[in-house]
Amino acid sequence: VRIVFVLTINGRQVRQVRRLLKAIYHTRHYYFIHVDMRQEYLYRELFPLESLLPNIFLARRRFATIWGGISLLQAHLEFMKEVLNKDWKWDYYINLSESDYPIKKLESLEIFLTEYKGHTFVKSHGHDTARFIRKQGLDKMFVECDTHMWRLGPKTLPTNIVFDGGSDWVALHRGFAQYVITSEDSLVSGLKTFYKYSLLPAESFFHTVLHNSEFCDKWMDNNLHLTNWRRAQGCKCQHKHVVDWCGCSPNVLTTHSLDKLMKYESKATYFARKFDPVIDQDIINSMDVYMFGKDMRDVRALTDYWQNEYHYLDDKEATNDVYLTFYSSFSRRSVIDLLPQTTGQCLVTPTQIVEANVLYQRDRFHGVIVKYNGQVKDGGSVMLETHLVERWDYKVLDPTGSMGRFINIQIGSNFDVKENIFRNYAKLLGPYSEIEVKHMWGPGPEFTVSVAFIDPADIVAVAHDVDIPKSGHIGSHKPELKLPLRPGVWMCKLMINYKVVLESRFLVLPLTTYHAVPLNITQAKLFHNGPQGGLYAERKFS
The missing domain is CATH 2.60.40.1930 (Macroglobulin (MG2) domain)
Structure with missing residues (x-):
């Protein structure tokens, strides 16, 4: 089989996105990358990949997706239309985020999908449909506006429809994706309208179309993912600022999760989430060593991780002025501290903050590295870096x-x-x-x-x-x-x-x-x- 990996990514974790791409890359597969429209830094950093690798493409039409929003389903429908119209000969559509990472070799995924070619893989909620409908708020009317999901009131469910849902991480066969995009029958068009005003539509739309269509006998209750749920921590209504509802999110996997991941070695599970190198990069290193057999001993900065917080090309309206103020202040302070060490010869005036990156070493915060331009007394220019370390x-x-x-x-x-x-x-x-x-x-x-x-x-x-x-x-x-x-x-x-x-x-x-x-x-x-x-x-x- 040939796979189109659809990466829907957000934030500024460009190093982790590149690492994910490296772990799943092969010339016979395709990589369609959607960067949230608010994340210009990530888009700028990844765009050069297109000219380096012909099977990588960055989406030009970009969405501002929010948790639980209709925008995520609309985005996936747009992505499917685009990858179907390309001359890419793919068999499966698999979506991933920057928080995903493979826990098995790509070859084992290829063998599994080849064996079950034609099936679509989605994870169901279970057997209590009434509870699922209440929990997901499918009987409530929602509308997305100004990056917020607003609850308007009750909503009547369509009759003679089997509702299902669970996870929005899926592996869709091309035939099913083609049906969802091109079909004009009342089932698909009606469900698109219904889910346009529903909460968490991407967690239920594909499941429901699948169960009520001619593809119902090609369903596998498995989305190829392990999701790290700890509901006591993950269900604290942390999305209330973007949605009029209480939802849950999975927790980050850590080195303590390694035994849990190893238990899936013989199961049809190929990806896990969430991974976050800011919290625990060691578990990601362990995946590369234990799952892929990589020799990591000579890898430079293996236990270091840095992530961009500011770049001078960022949209000014999106700039965090607190951060910029601190960076500017400490760049001035650092050149003052530099003077006694250079017998007064290195008189530099900072002129521009170029970028700033947070630094983690061995999964511990180790300060901020600020890069900035400066003008020397004789009129020349220099570029400096200052490492700011936290002190409590x-x-x-x-x-x-x-x-x-x-x-x-x-x-x-x-x-x-x-x-x-x-x-x-x-x-x-x-x-x-x-x-x-x-x-x-x-x-x-x-x-x-x-x-x-x-x-x-x-x-x-x-x-x-x-x-x-x-x-x-x-x-x-x-x-x-x-x-x-x-x-x-x-x-x-x-x-x-x-x-x-x-x-x-x-x-x-x-x-x-x-x-x-x-x-x-x-x-x-x-x-x-x-x-x-x-x-x-x-x-x-x-």
């Missing part, structure tokens, strides 16, 4: 009693409750950052700790109580603060029984740009005067 500034004032359970505290933003990690990896904060605190405790008697945030003007912005259970605990809390935050050094204090037991300082930096353009005086006053009325909450805490 907290002090335990009383290590006795319940504080004997304390392990760590961090303050940042964009906290991923599913993986217990800040997706603002460097934890860079500005006036409009929604700060969050992560605290870690060992096992012991349960107790209550009070958490207070004090701004640079010594105003208590907010305080709240947190109950710490008996077991080892990783907790997070996002205080509801009116923005903007006052720039400067903030303090987070932990109190037990009204006694301060820990102090942690963190920096909220004033912005120097807005959409990557220097601030004017009006903007500077607006952004840096603190919240309107001087209060961060509805009541005073001072």
Whole structure:
């Protein structure tokens, strides 16, 4: 068989995408890559692959897909139409993301699909269809608008239709894909209309068409994927900001998952998800060693991973001004620190931030590498790199009693409750950052700790109580603060029984740009005067 691998990718993990392509690449297969329309950096970095390899193509029509949205199904229907119209002689359509990775050699997948050629592989929810319909919200009317899925009200299900669904990771035979795209019968057109106003349509549309069409006897209840579900962590309504519904997401596989993956060695499972090199690159290295027999001993930077956070070619409106402000500030600081080491001869003025990458070593955050252009005193130009390393500034004032359970505290933003990690990896904060605190405790008697945030003007912005259970605990809390935050050094204090037991300082930096353009005086006053009325909450805490 010949396969068209359809990669729907997002984010900035260009190194991992290249690694995935290398793991599944062969000249007899095809690779159709869709980069989310909001991710220009990833698109720019991958586009040169087209000229290097004739069986790789990047989609020109791009979608902004969101979790649960109709846009993902619309995108796949568009992709199918495009790969059917190409002169590619493929037999199977298999979709993957940047979070997928093979757990078997490509040859074994080819042998399996050849043996069952003509079948379509989708994973079903099980036997309780009524529960599936309720859980997926198929009896509710949804519409996607402004990158949000809005729930409008109840919806009547069509009669005489067998509904099915489960996973949106599929392996569709070409004959079935051709039917879905070209058929004008009422089944296909009617279901396309129905799913246009449904939540998570890509998890159910293909399954339902398959069960109600002439292809119903060519169905295999297997999507060739292992998905790492830990629902206690993965089902915390983390998608509420983009959809009026509570959903679940799988967790990242780690080195502790290796035994679990090995159990699928004899099963018809060829891919696993999710993998994330920011959280655990070692498990991906293990896949290359154990599954593919690669000798990794001479691979440079095997335990290092870096991921781009900023590039000067990025869309200005999408630029994170907090990041750019920090990078600019520390580039200036680094050239000042450089002067004494060069007896004053290396007088450089930073002129442009070129790019910034977060660095992980042995699966631990190891700072940010900032590359920037500079002008030398004699008129020449240089390019420099500065490595910024994180330093935590907290002090335990009383290590006795319940504080004997304390392990760590961090303050940042964009906290991923599913993986217990800040997706603002460097934890860079500005006036409009929604700060969050992560605290870690060992096992012991349960107790209550009070958490207070004090701004640079010594105003208590907010305080709240947190109950710490008996077991080892990783907790997070996002205080509801009116923005903007006052720039400067903030303090987070932990109190037990009204006694301060820990102090942690963190920096909220004033912005120097807005959409990557220097601030004017009006903007500077607006952004840096603190919240309107001087209060961060509805009541005073001072």
